[in-house]
Amino acid sequence: MRRATGPKGRRPPMAKVHSLYTCGQCGHEAHKWLGRCPGCGAWNSFIEERFEGRPASPARIHGAEPTRLADVEVTAATRVKTRISELDRVLGGGVVPGSLVLVGGEPGIGKSTLLLQVLGNLCCDHRVLLVSGEESAAQVKLRADRLLQDLGAVEVLVETDMDAVLAAIKKSRPELVVVDSVQTLYSSEIGSVPGSVSQVREVAGRFMRLAKEDGISVFLVGHVTKEGALAGPRVLEHMVDTVLQFEGDRNLTYRVLRSIKNRFGSTNEIGVFEMKEAGLETVDDPSALFLEDGARSCGSAILAALEGSRSLLIEVQALVAGSGLAYPKLVGTGIDRGRLAMIVAVLSRRAGLNLAGSDVFVNVAGGVRVEEPAADLAVALAIASAHRDSPLKGKTACFGELSLTGDLRFCIGAERRLDEAAKMGIEAVVLPHKNAGSLSVPGVEVLAAGNLSAALAQVF
Ligand SMILES: Nc1ncnc2c1ncn2[C@@H]1O[C@H](COP(=O)(O)OP(=O)(O)OP(=O)(O)O)[C@@H](O)[C@H]1O
Ligand SMILES: [Mg+2]
Missing domain, CATH: 3.40.50.300 (P-loop containing nucleotide triphosphate hydrolases)
Structure with a gap:
């Protein structure tokens, strides 16, 4: 009778080519190909990768000792x-x-x-x-x-x-x-x-x-x-x-x-x-770059944006067109699509805009992306202006985050936004009521609005 040399059921390790499938989006690893990544939900993102032998395990485990933070020497970088x-x-x-x-x-x-x-x-x-x-x-x-x-x-x-x-x-x-x-x-x-x-x-x-x-x-x-x-x-x-x-x-x-x-x-x-x-x-002077000259046309609103430590004016444009499709299109360039869908929903439910059956296109001029929630109001006003086919009155800029109830929420950096608006020749800024407080910048009229309907009333 043959006797096994090693412990029962265990074989000596062999050098072998392993295949590992890795998600190209998030790096999730699996041993077989998957159509959808369980890690990030991306479709068709798995790529096969081959390894000789087992992927190396960390070898330097011994000798590691923690140090007290107080003892760490720092050379002033x-x-x-x-x-x-x-x-x-x-x-x-x-x-x-x-x-x-x-x-x-x-x-x-x-x-x-x-x-x-x-x-x-x-x-x-x-x-x-x-x-x-x-x-x-x-x-x-x-x-x-x-x-x-x-x-x-x-x-x-x-x-x-x-x-x-x-x-x-x-x-x-x-x-x-x-x-x-x-x-x-x-x-x-x-x-x-x-x-x-x-x-x-x-x-x-x-x-x-x-x-x-x-x-x-x-x-x-x-x-x-x-x-x-x-x-x-x-x-x-x-x-x-x-x-x-x-x-x-x-x-x-x-x-x-x-x-x-x-x-x-x-x-x-x-x-x-x-x-x-x-x-x-x-x-x-980037504001000058993102703003087109001349009178504002229908479907255009100016956002008094704050990007990090810098304030600048950005033009948001919208077009609303009757749709022949069962599922109207909602297309945003330079803005998050989920955010856009929310703004359109708030416009129809809280401000009575009938956008059902219309295609809505929104574009941030100049190919930039706006990510701050304070851009909501500019997007909403641009869509409303396109829908009514009438431009916003005067030289007006705006900022404000929309909540699902249609209220405008407080935004940071109101003063810096207004300063930039004043610099660029803007005459009035629509902003959340909660921001208005003691805000005053020479040359710029503050148009405070508690909610979306009030903001719409200020600009048309
Ligand atoms: N003579 C030129 N005058 C003005 N602009 C130029 C000139 N030559 C190249 N460019 C600009 O430089 C750009 C190429 O820049 P660059 O090679 O740094 O891009 P990159 O991001 O490294 O691209 P890649 O990913 O292909 O390496 C061109 O798109 C063009 O706008
Ligand atoms: Mg390059």
Whole structure:
């Protein structure tokens, strides 16, 4: 009779190729392909990835000891100014040494341009390196010739192998590294192709370790998917310190850079740039850019917006058209669709607007996105104006968050919004009653409204 050598039922481990399916949206892992991700609910998002042997388990468990916070030594981390004022503000006052920043945006929007300008500005006082996996050194040089006056000290490494990149960085010891892009690098330890979920995660993880251990600031360029989300798993956003996203219509010349996550500063801070032959130029007066001249037409309302620490005026446009469809269309560009549906519902139930059977289109002019709830009132007034086919009276701006009851809720930063409105020649601002208080800005009439119907009465 044969006797088993090992414990009953257990076989010696074998090196074997494992398949793992990973959700491209959220990084959820499963052992078989799934049509819908149980993690985030995305359809058709699972991608197969192959691993040789078991994925390594963390080996360094011994020797870890906690430290008392009081004993932690901190060297006063002085931020490095990029000397691009809009970028410095979005970062929260400059680049924090040893931080990992992800810069995302559609193709051609200006990610490489902005970061090359940063390298050009910093290269005289700091050692900087561009790791290019996307363009050859000659292509980078061509762009640099167009953008930079002095490019002598910018170093370029054209390489896609993560090990080689890290070895080169350890050797030349730069203070700032730009990686263009994180999707092109690969680690040979991971069996899947560059740009796949596990590669992107691994590459970003190794740059994070580099940043934290060696105090090197790293900018990662990340591509976005068709839907506009950063490609690669959501975990990428969790790993990095700061996520900056380029917005705007790439056919127009200006671009908005928004911080959607920042461990070292406030989020939703925006920077506005204009794309010129010589690169991205900062725009000091963005309201002028987003507002079209002349009298306001039907279906247009001006939002006195507050983005982070900056106030600006943004035009919201709406069109209401009779629909021949059983399910009328509701289309929003630059605004959250759920929010738009709510505003339309509140307009019909609380302000008596008959929108049933109409297609409603809302567009935020200039390709920017508005995310703050204070934009609700501008969207509602634009739709009401389009529906009535009559423009809002005078030079009026507005802000206010709508509740489901049709009431207008308190919004932060009323004074700063009014200041900006005054600066741009606005004569009156419709705002929530709760904000009106002792608010007074010379040259601007305050039109307080407790609810949506009152606001409508103020502007028509
Ligand atoms: N000579 C030029 N004059 C003005 N603008 C230019 C010129 N050349 C390029 N551009 C602008 O630069 C943009 C390309 O910028 P950039 O290469 O930085 O984009 P990117 O975000 O890195 O794109 P990708 O994801 O494809 O790498 C073009 O869309 C164009 O607007
Ligand atoms: Mg690029």
